[in-house]
Amino acid sequence: MGTLKKLYIFLFVIILGVLVLPQFNLQIGDTQIQYPNIDFSFVSPDSTLGNFRKSYGLYDSKLYTASVSIDTTLSAQEQENEFNHLIDVIQTRIEHANLYDVKVYGQKQDSQYFIKLEFPDYYQESEKLATHLVSKGQISFMNDPQITENAIIDLSDSDIVGPIKAVFNDTYGSSLEFKFDDSKLLQFYSALQNERGYFLMNVDASFFAVIQNPNYVYNTNLQTSVFAVPFADIKSSVNVAIYNNIVASYFLTEPLDTQILLTETTPLIVKRDFVQDKLSYIGLFMLGSVILIIGAYLIKKGMNKGFKFGLMLTSYIVLVVFFLKIQSAVLSVSTLLGFVLGLIVAIYIIYRLLEADDSDYKKELSNYTNLSIVLGLCLFTIFRLNQNIEILLDAVGVIIASIASIFILTLLNFRYILSMDFNINLKLRRK
C-alpha cells in the first residue's frame, strides 16, 4: 500500500508537471511535434493547455479611440452629464456581453469628447468588437427584400418579453433566442408568411434571420419564441458568440442617439514598465522563488521534512496551474496577485501540517478540508452572483482554483505524503 501511495504521489507530480509545461514546437527531421497537443475543449471551449492568454499589467494591450459628437448647444454641465451617461451605457453593454476584461473610459481634450476602449492582447478582431460596442444599437424587424411575397411586419423590439439569450444550436450555430409577447401572435405569424418562413432583424448594419423556435411543436408556450441567426458576415467571425452577447445587451440598454465613431482604428500598443519576454521571465521567477523557499526549509528542518515540504508544494503548484490552464485563464497582474496569495496560504498550511505532531496532523488536515469547502462555496457565490467585479475576477478565479487544489490535496496527497518517511539518514543507521 505504501509503494502504491508513493507511486501515486510521484506520478501525480510528474504527469501534471509535464502537462502544465508551456507550449513548444520540436522539429525532428521532417516531422514537427507540437506540445502540448491535447484537446481539452470538452472542459472549456478555449482550453488548450498551452500558454496563458496575455492580459493587463504584464502585456501590451490594444487601445481604440472613438470620437463623440455631443450637442454643442447644451451647457458644459449638461454635456458632461450626457458624456457620463454614454460611458455608463457602454459599460453596461460590456458587462452584459461578459467582456469583463474590456476597459472603457472617457476623455475630454480641447472641448472634444472621446471614448477609449482598451482590450487585452489575446482578443482576436478586437477592432470589430470595439465598433459593435459603440454602435447605436438600433433594432428593427423587416422583410427580406429578396423574397417577393412581402408581408407587413408589425413587430418591434418593445414586443419582446423575457430574457434574450445567446445560445448555441446544433442546426443554426451561435444565435439569439428570445420570445415575442403572446398578444403579438397574429403579427408574428403574418411576418412568417413567406416561402422561406423567416423575416429579418436589422441591428445597425447587420442582419439576423428570425425563425420560429423549432421546439414550439412540443410546447405551445414557445409559439412566439424565435431563434435569430446571424448572417454569414458575422457567422464566419471568430467572435460570433461575443457579438451575439453584445447584440443581446442592446435590448437591455437604450439606443445611443449620439454619434460615436471609431476614429483610431489602428491599435495603440500601450507601453509597460516591464521586461519584454514576460512569460518565461515570470515563470522562471516563480520557479526560482519556490526553489529558494524549499531550499531554505530543507536546510532548516532536515531531509525528511524538507523533502515532504518540497513534494507537497510542488503538488499544489502543478495542480493549480493545471486547473488554470484547463480553464484557459489569462495572465494579468490580478491573476499573479491571486496566485501569490494562494501560494502564501498553501505554504502556510503545509508549514502548519508539518509542524503538527503525528497525532494532530490528521485533525489539522480535516480542518483545512472543511475550511476549503466553506471558503470555496463563498468565493464561488461571488464568482457567479457578482460577475461585474472587473479585473478582480482573475484574482478570485485563481483563489477558487487554489482552494479547490487545497481541498483535493488535503483529502489525498498531503495525507499520503505526511504518512511517509523520507529520512535517508535514519534508514542508514538502521542498516
Place this chain on the structure above:
Amino acid sequence: MRKIQRFLPALFILLVVIGAMLIYQNDLVKYSDFESSIKVELTGIADYEQIYASLSENPNLIEIDRVNNVVYYQKVGQSEIQTEVSSKLEEFSGVTAVYSQTYFSISKLEAFSKTWLSFVLIALVFLGSTYVLKTRFYRWSLKTYLVIYSVLTIIFAGTAVLLTGLISAVSLIYKVGYLELFSFYFTVFILALLVWQNLSDKTLEELKSDVLLKLNNQVFKLLQITLPIVVLLAFGLGPKIVIPVVIIIVSLVLIYLAYYAIFTTLQFLNLKPNISLPKVSLPSRKPKLVKPAKTKKAKKSNKSKNRKK
C-alpha cells in the same frame, strides 16, 4: 504592560473615531482610480526627472507614468493645472504638454459597493454554514447563536470603520485602485470570518490570549514565509505589484491588534457574559472520590508519628 492594556479600549475607540473622521473628511478615499482626473502628456527631449520633481510640488499629483511620460492630477480643475504646469515647463525648453480630462466608467461609490456586496455575500454564506455547524455539532441554541454573532457583527463593523479609515489615510498619499481594495477587504473579511468560524467555548481572557498567541505563532510565521516572496516579487516584477501584498500583511497584523483591543474593550465594559458560551455539562459516569475528613484523633496520631521520627 497592564497600563498599556488599560489604555487599549480608549485607544481603540479613539482610532475608530479618527477612522470615521478620515472617511468623512476624504469623502471615503481622497485619490482613487474611480474619479475623474487630469491627464498631462509630456513630449520633447529634456531631463524628465527634474520636471517630475518640479511638478510633484502640487499635492494633487496622484501618479507619474515614467514610461509614457504622463502625469495625472485629481481633485483640481483643468484650467488651474494648465496654468501651473505651463508656467513650470517654461524652465524646460522643448517640452510640450497636452491636457485632457479622463472620466471613468465606474464611480468610487460603485467600486466600494461592489466590493462590499461581494463580501456581504461571503458573510451570508459563512453565517449559514456556521449556524449549521454550531447548532448541529456544538448544540448551540438559536438565541445563543444570535447573541454571540450579533456582538461579533458589531465588533466587526467597528473594525471595518477603523480599517477603512486606514485605507482612507493611505489614499492621501497613494491612489487607491481595485486591486488594493480587494487585497484589503479580502484579508479583513476572510480573517474575520475565520475567527467567527473557530469561535468556541472561551472566555474573553482566553480569547485575548488566543489572539496574542495567534499573532505570535501564526502571523509572524506567515510574515517569515511572505517576506522572501514579497522581496523577490519587488525585485522581479517591480514595486507596484507588491503594494497589494503589503496591504494584506499590514491589514493582517492590524486586524489581530484590533481584535485584541476589542476584546479588552468588552472586558473593560464588563460585557464578559455576552460572549462566553454556556458549557455543555455531560453526566459523569464515575462517582467522584471524596476524601474522608481528617478527625482530631487522626491529626494527633500523625503529629506523634512525626515527633517519633
